[in-house]
Amino acid sequence: MKTLRYGPKTIRVVEKENDLKAFADFVRRNRRSLAFDTETTGLNIYSPGFRVRLAQFGNEHEAYVLPVELGPRYVWYAKRTLEFLEEIVCHNATFDLLVAAEHFGCDLEDMYSRVRDVYILAHLADSRDSKEGGIGHGLEALTAAYISPKVAEEVKASMRTMAKELKTTLSRVWSEVPIFHDTYNLYAGMDVILTATLYRIIWAKVPAESQILIGFEHRVAKICADMERRGFLIDVEYTENLQKHYLEEQERHEQAALEMGVENINSTDQVAAALIAQGVKLNEKTKTGRWKVDKKVLEDLEKEGNELAIAVQRAKRAGKWRTAYVDQFLALRDGNNRVHCSINSLKARTARMSITNPALQTLPASESVIRKCFLADDGELIVSVDYKAQELRVLAALSGDPVMRQAFVDDADLHQITADAAGVDRKVGKMANFLNVYGGGPSALSSQAGISLDVAKKVLKAFNDTYKGVSKFSQLMSNQAKRHGYVTTPTGRRLYVDRERSYSATNYVIQSTSRDVTASALVLLEKAGLSQYLRLPIHDEIVASVPAGDAEEISREIGRVMTQTLRGVEIATDPEVGGRSWGSLYE
DNA sequence: TCGTGACGCACC
DNA sequence: AAACGGTGCGTCACGA
Numbered sequence: 001m002k003t004l005r006y007g008p009k010t011i012r013v014v015e016k017e018n019d020l021k022a023f024a025d026f027v028r029r030n031r032r033s034l035a036f037d038t039e040t041t042g043l044n045i046y047s048p049g050f051r052v053r054l055a056q057f058g059n060e061h062e063a064y065v066l067p068v069e070l071g072p073r074y075v076w077y078a079k080r081t082l083e084f085l086e087e088i089v090c091h092n093a094t095f096d097l098l099v100a101a102e103h104f105g106c107d108l109e110d111m112y113s114r115v116r117d118v119y120i121l122a123h124l125a126d127s128r129d130s131k132e133g134g135i136g137h138g139l140e141a142l143t144a145a146y147i148s149p150k151v152a153e154e155v156k157a158s159m160r161t162m163a164k165e166l167k168t169t170l171s172r173v174w175s176e177v178p179i180f181h182d183t184y185n186l187y188a189g190m191d192v193i194l195t196a197t198l199y200r201i202i203w204a205k206v207p208a209e210s211q212i213l214i215g216f217e218h219r220v221a222k223i224c225a226d227m228e229r230r231g232f233l234i235d236v237e238y239t240e241n242l243q244k245h246y247l248e249e250q251e252r253h254e255q256a257a258l259e260m261g262v263e264n265i266n267s268t269d270q271v272a273a274a275l276i277a278q279g280v281k282l283n284e285k286t287k288t289g290r291w292k293v294d295k296k297v298l299e300d301l302e303k304e305g306n307e308l309a310i311a312v313q314r315a316k317r318a319g320k321w322r323t324a325y326v327d328q329f330l331a332l333r334d335g336n337n338r339v340h341c342s343i344n345s346l347k348a349r350t351a352r353m354s355i356t357n358p359a360l361q362t363l364p365a366s367e368s369v370i371r372k373c374f375l376a377d378d379g380e381l382i383v384s385v386d387y388k389a390q391e392l393r394v395l396a397a398l399s400g401d402p403v404m405r406q407a408f409v410d411d412a413d414l415h416q417i418t419a420d421a422a423g424v425d426r427k428v429g430k431m432a433n434f435l436n437v438y439g440g441g442p443s444a445l446s447s448q449a450g451i452s453l454d455v456a457k458k459v460l461k462a463f464n465d466t467y468k469g470v471s472k473f474s475q476l477m478s479n480q481a482k483r484h485g486y487v488t489t490p491t492g493r494r495l496y497v498d499r500e501r502s503y504s505a506t507n508y509v510i511q512s513t514s515r516d517v518t519a520s521a522l523v524l525l526e527k528a529g530l531s532q533y534l535r536l537p538i539h540d541e542i543v544a545s546v547p548a549g550d551a552e553e554i555s556r557e558i559g560r561v562m563t564q565t566l567r568g569v570e571i572a573t574d575p576e577v578g579g580r581s582w583g584s585l586y587e
Numbered sequence: 588t589c590g591t592g593a594c595g596c597a598c599c
Numbered sequence: 600a601a602a603c604g605g606t607g608c609g610t611c612a613c614g615a
Contacts, residue, residue, distance in 0.1 A: 169588080266610050268594070286594070294595060320596075324608055348605050352599085359607045362598040370597095391599090440603040448603090500602095507604040511599095515605095539599045539605090589615085598606080 004186045011058075011189030013065045015180060017073055023057075023064045024077070030059055033087035035196035038068075038099045039188050041175035043342075044357070045098055046231070046334040052103045053179060057081060058192030060200070065188050067179050068104075079104040082111055089199045091139050091191075093117040093218075094225045094343075101229065108229070112222040118142070118198050120217045120346055125205035127349045128496055134349075143194050146201045155190055158183050209492045216523070217346055223522045223531055224343040224353070231338030232360070232374050232535050233545075234329050235581065239373045243330065246322035253315035260308045265315045268293040274308060275301070325370050328358040339374075343537070345519070350512040351493060353519075353537055361538050365586060372583030376545035382578040383533070383555040384585055385562055386541035387517070387571055389414065391437050394514045395506075397569035398490065401469025405569055422462035424455070432459050436470065437510055439503045474506040481505035490566075491516045514540065517571055521562040528561045530554070543582065551577045 001022060002013040014023055027034070039054040053069040055078040068074045082088060082100055090096050093115050100106040119137050128134025135145040144152035162183045163170045177184045206214065257265050261274045272282060272291035280301065284292040301309035332339050339358065347354035355361045363370045376382045387393070392414060396404035407414045419429025428449045435445050446456035464471040480487050481497035487505045488494050493516070495508045518537060525531050525542070533544040533554065542562065546554040559575035578585040 264611080266595090267612090269611085288593065290594085292594095316595090320609065323610095324597080328608095350605060352605055354606055356607065359597080362596090362607060364597060365599090366597095435603065438604045441601050443601080444603050503602050504604060511605060514599095541599085591613090591615105592611105593613105594611085595609090597608085599604105 002180065002182075002185070004182060004189065006186060006190055006193075008061070009190065009193050010062045011065060011186055011193075012063070013180065013185045013189070014067060014074070017071075020073070020077055023066065026062070026064055027057065027081050027084065030057075031084065031086055033089060033196075034059060034081075034085055035063075035089040035192040035199065036082065036085075036096060036100075037090065037188070037191045037195060038096050039174065039184070040099060043095075044332065044340075045095075045102055046338075046340045047332070048335060051175070052099055053174075054185075054188050055104075056188050056192045058189060058196055060193060060196045063189035063192045065185050069179055075104050079106055082106050086114060088115045089118065089196055090115060091118040091195045091198070093119070094221055094228070094345075098225055098229060108222065108225060112218065112225070115218065116199060117218065117221065118195055118202060120214070120221065121199070121202045121206055123346050123351070124210045124213055124217070124493070125202055125207075126496065127351060127493075129349065132349055133498065134496070139191065139194060139198075142198050142202070146198060147194065151194075155187060155194075158187055162187075207494050209488060210494055212492050216519070219523050219526075220519045221345045223526050223534070224345040224537070226531065227534050227536065228340050228343055230532075230535070231334065231336075231340040233336075233338050233377055234333055234373050235375050236330070236333070236337050239326055239329055242369065242373065243322060243326045246318045246326060250315050250318035250322065253311045253318065256311040257308060257315060260311065262308065262312065265312045266319070271308075271312055275306075278306075278308065280306065321364070321370060325358065325363060326373065329373050332357060341536075345537075348511075348515075350495065350508050350515060351519075352511060352515045352539065355536065355538075360536055368583035368586035370583070371586055372581045374582040376548075376580050376582075379548055380545045381548045381551045381580060382582050382585060383544045383546050383551060383558065383575065384541055384578065385544070385555065385559045385573050385575045387514075387562070388574050390517065390540035390571060391510050391514050392433060393569055393571050394517065394566060395437060395470060395473075395510050397566040397571075398509065398513065399467070399470045399473035400567065401467045401473070404467050404470060408569055408572075418463055418466065421466040422459040424451070424459055428459060432463050436460075436463055437507060439507045474503075477505035477509055478502045489513050489516065513566075517564055517566065518542070520564065524561050524564075525558065528557070530558055530561060533558070 001019040002015055004011040034057045037056045038052055041051045055066045055068045057064050066074045066078055068078055097111050101108045122137045122142055126134045130136035130141055135141055140152050163173045168176050262270050264270050271293045282291045286292050298309045298313045329339055341360050342356050344354045393408055396408055407417055415430035416426050418433050419426045431449050442456040442460055446453045477487055481502040486494050486496045487509055489509050489512050493512055497505045533546045535545055536543040555575040555577050559573040562573045564571045
């Protein structure tokens with residue numbers, strides 16, 4: 001056994017099977033609670049080359065590092081430990097627990113019932129990222145804020161030195177470093193010691209009114225972890241054909257652009273220069289003073305028949321859709337052609353979820369091509385259940401505005417009501433409704449709707465006159481934000497608001513409460529025994545794959561379970577049954 | 588060679 | 600009086 005020290009902290013590295021006895025004694029002494037972490041070769045648990053290298057367990061003072069890469073005996077000890085502990089403390093539990101489930105054979109549900117995630121606690125304490133004036137939620141940022149900036153810096157620096165010493169890049173260190181490298185082992189051990197320490201400190205930082213959310217968030221995280229693990233089947237043949245198609249299209253339009261003097265279609269500077277050389281008059285500049293060459297500018301030029309604008313647009317879209325979507329789907333699939341995205345069930349400052357690798361919340365919805373890459377399982381169909389006007393219903397519920405509430409009781413057309421009140425088209429009424437949820441002002445409405453500033457002001461005034469309760473509610477939220485620096489949602493979540501942007505308080509509360517409605521739906525669906533069908537949560541929508549024979553019935557059942565009542569307002573759902581592919585819902 | 592800001596664009 | 604909320608990702612351009 002190798003012993004390493006970092007100040008008063010001790011890291012013991014199990015080097016031989018004989019050392020496991022001491023580890024087992026340590027676990028018995030610390031049965032009540034230990035922090036757990038893994039070191040792996042990469043972040044994609046399901047990619048063919050993925051390996052788990054180390055498993056670490058520790059308390060605030062002492063850690064044990066197990067070289068699970070070296071044999072099943074070490075893996076067995078890690079597994080038994082995870083089954084034995086009364087409490088497992090992690091940072092970003094989903095990753096390490098999915099590793100344990102997939103590579104140690106542990107039961108996800110069993111582990112999650114005993115797990116506490118420092119990431120979740122940190123988010124409940126302050127949901128802001130460091131860029132938004134908060135602390136952030138990463139282990140390094142939390143260590144710097146709550147333990148010591150010096151420790152955080154030293155741990156980070158040690159990784160850089162290690163990469164240099166091994167003559168490799170930071171991203172490759174994790175798969176290439178020798179398993180018993182001192183710095184690597186020290187880092188691995190310190191991770192759990194810091195996690196255990198932060199756990200105690202951050203518990204105390206969660207506001208009293210938010211503590212009710214702790215159990216809830218762990219449940220939601222577990223359901224999302226199940227979805228990640230299940231994965232989403234892709235149509236490989238279709239996706240490969242699409243890849244070829246976009247590559248060909250991209251090259252063809254790039255060639256056309258080249259002949260018109262643009263070498264790099266993604267360089268807005270080059271495109272602007274070429275357009276000006278043609279005698280085109282550009283009107284708008286970006287805030288850093290460069291010519292603005294975005295979709296709208298290019299579309300306007302296309303209407304005038306400008307060939308370069310057409311080529312640039314086509315090439316950009318084909319390139320982006322290939323690299324950001326199609327290529328990624330193929331690269332990220334596992335051996336069974338399933339894609340396992342990462343779902344962060346608690347991400348945004350409003351607690352909204354986010355999905356990455358690939359970003360399945362942001363696939364094009366205007367066309368079905370990209371979503372057609374995803375399939376329901378064999379013998380199943382895609383089902384999508386979304387909330388009807390979720391955020392506006394939540395706004396009606398929280399503001400208590402009688403006109404808006406009644407509109408939803410009557411299932412009336414809220415956008416038309418706003419439009420009629422302002423004497424404008426339904427389209428503008430709809431924009432005004434959404435803009436109000438986003439905290440937008442007259443200039444935003446004016447440019448978005450293509451109406452004059454005066455008319456935009458009148459429309460917003462009409463909105464405020466029609467829904468007086470909403471105006472009052474916005475005032476209240478904004479005043480609370482100014483007075484305390486934060487607002488609290490009905491679910492008990494504290495949301496800090498920038499003082500100079502107090503107008504965003506209403507949006508934060510509405511967006512966050514809406515997220516909690518969808519997150520509650522996941523918990524309700526699991527309780528109802530429907531969670532095995534779930535594929536993705538997309539803000540106000542849940543995507544599922546269900547047996548074809550019972551698709552109609554199951555979709556209605558999912559819709560029923562998801563339907564909730566908030567302060568007397570029904571947050572109603574709209575179940576849809578598609579075909580075999582996800583894209584079938586977008587045709 | 589890397590990290591970062593700006594820009595643009597995909598979604599709710 | 601005026602105030603557009605929340606994400607992820609690819610590329611370019613630039614600087615350490």
